[in-house]
Amino acid sequence: MDITYIGVEEAVSRPGLRMVVVGNVPSPWSESAKGIFRVKRIPWAAVRLSYDSKLLKEWAGERSAPVAIYDDEPPRSGWADILELAERLAPTPALLPQDAEQRDAVMQIGRDLCGQHGLGWTRRLHMIHAGLQGHGGFTPEVSAYLAKKYGYTPEAGADADARVAQLLTTLSKRLEAQRAAGSDYLVGDSVTAADIYSAAFMALLRPLPESVCPMDPRTREAFELRGPRSDEALDERLLAHRAMMYERHLALPLSL
Secondary structure (H helix, E strand, O other): OOOEEOOHHHHHHOOOEEEEEOOOOOOHHHHHHHHHHHHHOOOOEEEEOOOOOHHHHHHHOOOOOOEEEEOOOOOEOOHHHHHHHHHHHOOOOOOOOOOHHHHHHHHHHHHHHHOOOOHHHHHHHHHHHHHHHOOOOOOHHHHHHHHHHOOOOHHHHHHHHHHHHHHHHHHHHHHHHHHHOOOOOOOOOOOOHHHHHHHHHHHHOOOOOOOOOOOOHHHHHHHOOOOHHHHHHOOHHHHHHHHHHHHHOOOOOOOO
8 A cells, every 4th residue: 555645735625544754764653653554454645744834733733743633533643542543443454452461462562662761762862862972873953952852861861772772672572472472473463553663663773774765874874873782682583573564564665
């Protein structure tokens, strides 16, 4: 299913599902939402985030992405809100299991990867810290801008690599246990939202090759920042799981 990109004016007047996405960067939050819509085969249109569009800000309610808007319903920007919308629009295939224990496991992985102080959040603190110290990561200008958004402090930045490593280790151990039980997936025996989140968030540590994920060289350099603790914790199982997800369920090259 190809992604259709439209302008802000068309998006505002168009019915159905539209979503503001980050353009030209494999933002894992946007890529996760795209992946959910793809697996569920939900028709939708994409609007690239524009920081200087007053109309986009008024319509979406914020200058951020992803923001999903269905018909005249309120905008949804939280990862869980977007997932729950997708489950309502296309109950099959379910990406949130009916089994309560498995459902809780999927949501916990979502929080660990997508949520505040989760892997994505903390990895950005790591990249901000490196940028402000002049040791890679985001440029100093981008780092200074994002520092306010992510509540950066020097202490949080210095601790970020260890926190990312902890989250990666937890994810890797779950995948190892699942493989031992005969499953290729993080929860249960079939694909869930947890698998999509994991595949998308690996981009913050090992972005996909340029041939399938074209990126500005400065952005790629920031995403490829290595940390000693997280580098050790990122084992090949997690990257192999990502490769499996793109082969079976998601789309390459990325549509950015």
